[in-house]
Amino acid sequence: DTEVTQTPKHLVMGMTNKKSLKCEQHMGHRAMYWYKQKAKKPPELMFVYSYEKLSINESVPSRFSPECPNSSLLNLHLHALQPEDSALYLCASSQRGESSYEQYFGPGTRLTVT
Amino acid sequence: LAKTTQPISMDSYEGQEVNITCSHNNIATNDYITWYQQFPSQGPRFIIQGYKTKVTNEVASLFIPADRKSSTLSLPRVSLSDTAVYYCLVGGAGNQGGKLIFGQGTELSVKP
Numbered sequence: 001d002t003e004v005t006q007t008p009k010h011l012v013m014g015m016t017n018k019k020s021l022k023c024e025q026h027m028g029h030r031a032m033y034w035y036k037q038k039a040k041k042p043p044e045l046m047f048v049y050s051y052e053k054l055s056i057n058e059s060v061p062s063r064f065s066p067e068c069p070n071s072s073l074l075n076l077h078l079h080a081l082q083p084e085d086s087a088l089y090l091c092a093s094s095q096r097g098e099s100s101y102e103q104y105f106g107p108g109t110r111l112t113v114t
Numbered sequence: 115l116a117k118t119t120q121p122i123s124m125d126s127y128e129g130q131e132v133n134i135t136c137s138h139n140n141i142a143t144n145d146y147i148t149w150y151q152q153f154p155s156q157g158p159r160f161i162i163q164g165y166k167t168k169v170t171n172e173v174a175s176l177f178i179p180a181d182r183k184s185s186t187l188s189l190p191r192v193s194l195s196d197t198a199v200y201y202c203l204v205g206g207a208g209n210q211g212g213k214l215i216f217g218q219g220t221e222l223s224v225k226p
Contacts, residue, residue: 043216090157103160
C-alpha cells in the first residue's frame, strides 16, 4: 500500500461547528504532515508530527487542533473556523521520523466554511 | 532556506521536451534540490531529487550545474497529462529534512 488516504473528500461546515479531518497511511512512515492550500497558491505547512509527537507548529491558530493517535493516523480537529479557512487541506507522510523532502501526499479534503 | 525562482507559466505541445529552470542562488552546501508535480485538486507528487550533476528516473531528468545555483527539470516527450504545476524546492539535506516550503511553482500547459 503506497498511498495516503484522506476523509472526507469534501466538507462544508458552519462557523460554530466542530468537525475532524482524517488521514491514514500504511507505509510505515514515521513523519506526518498537515498542509493548507488556497486556490492558485502553493501548499503551506501547518503541522509536522515526528514519531507521533508534534515537532513543528507553524503558528497555526488554535481553532485547528492536530492529533496523532498512532503512527498510521493523523487527525485535524476543526472548531469555530472562519470563512477564510476554506481551502484544500493536504496530509502527507515521509519515511523517516525527521521532516523529509520526499513526502507522499494524500488527495486532500476540500473544506468550505460558511 | 534557499529561495527559488521559477517561471510562472510555460506552454508546450505534445511530444516536445520541456525544460523548466529553477534559480536558487543562495543554496547551501548541504541542500538538495527536489521537484514536485501537482495536478488540480490533488496533492503534490514527488518527482525527483538531486544534489549535483544529473539524476534520471522513469519520469524526468534533473540537471544541476557545478555551481548548483540553478537546476533544470527535463520532461521528455510531454503529453496532455503532464499539464500540471511543477514546484522546485531547495533544502532538506537528504532525508534529514527541514520544513518543506513550496515556492510559487511553474504552471505547465501542454497543448495538442
